[in-house]
Amino acid sequence: MITTDFATGAPCFLDLGAPDVPATAAFYGAVLGWQYEPMGDGEDMEGGMFRSDGKLVAGLGKLTEEGARSAWMLYFSVADADATTRAVEQAGGSVRVAPMDLEDWGRMAQLTDPQGGQFAIWQPGKDKGVEKVDETGSLSWTELYTPDAKAAREFYGNVLGWTFDDMELPGGGGTYTLITPAGQSEDRMQGGLMQLPPDQLSLANGRAYWHPVFNVTDCDAAVAKVNENGGSVQMGPEDAEGVGRLAVCLDPANADFVVLTPVES
Secondary structure, eight states: OOOTTOOTTSEEEEEEEESOHHHHHHHHHHHHOOEEEEOSSSGGGOEEEEEETTEEEEEEEEOOSTTOOOEEEEEEEOSOHHHHHHHHHHTTOEEEEEEEEETTTEEEEEEEOTTSOEEEEEEESSOOSOSOBSSTTSEEEEEEEESOHHHHHHHHHHHHOOEEEEEEOGGGOOEEEEEEOTTOOGGGOOEEEEEOOGGGOGGGTTSOEEEEEEEOSOHHHHHHHHHHTTOEEEEEEEEETTTEEEEEEEOTTOOEEEEEEEOOO
């Protein structure tokens, strides 16, 4: 499970770059019940924060990078952003945004793994990360689709210290690899990775990509809201044994995410 004590290597924040910030804010408000708080004035400052029950759950900003697709960016907590960035380069990854301070809030960098998966790291200052996780309307899991699971395990194990456990999916669905932060017990599993052929990674033109899983009370109702508000569904809703009922969705700008109603424990 994801928690807000943010162990090293654990997901601590996420944000979305969108071509139309107001429309995107309205979409996630309808689907996930989020409240949007804009920050700054003028088009160049367009962006803000999402809250659920008054607690920070994600960020939203204007997509400005030419040729970039709208996508969720997952941030992982690190003790030293500069050292982690060097480790990424040594492991064959690349730097999209070099380490930089965001006033006294923290230090961040945006990086890419060797298979093209984009992610970010956060060295906390006075801001540790989101305020609500693993509850309705918040991040409950992270997931990487990659063309090379073995290489992804080696890269993220070296860079972020993650440990991994493989499980076979029912019906010959392939191998799903569970991710746990370094030094943590299995009850702190935070995500998974799965190998897919390049033709099933069309959202990122055959490259790896991360996406978030959001906890919802009623998966089918959330999917209905996705469709009603200009989004679409790639898969589901369907039941996953021992996990819950889930669907893989796209927002109106084709940013992918998953909605999950977990099984009752």
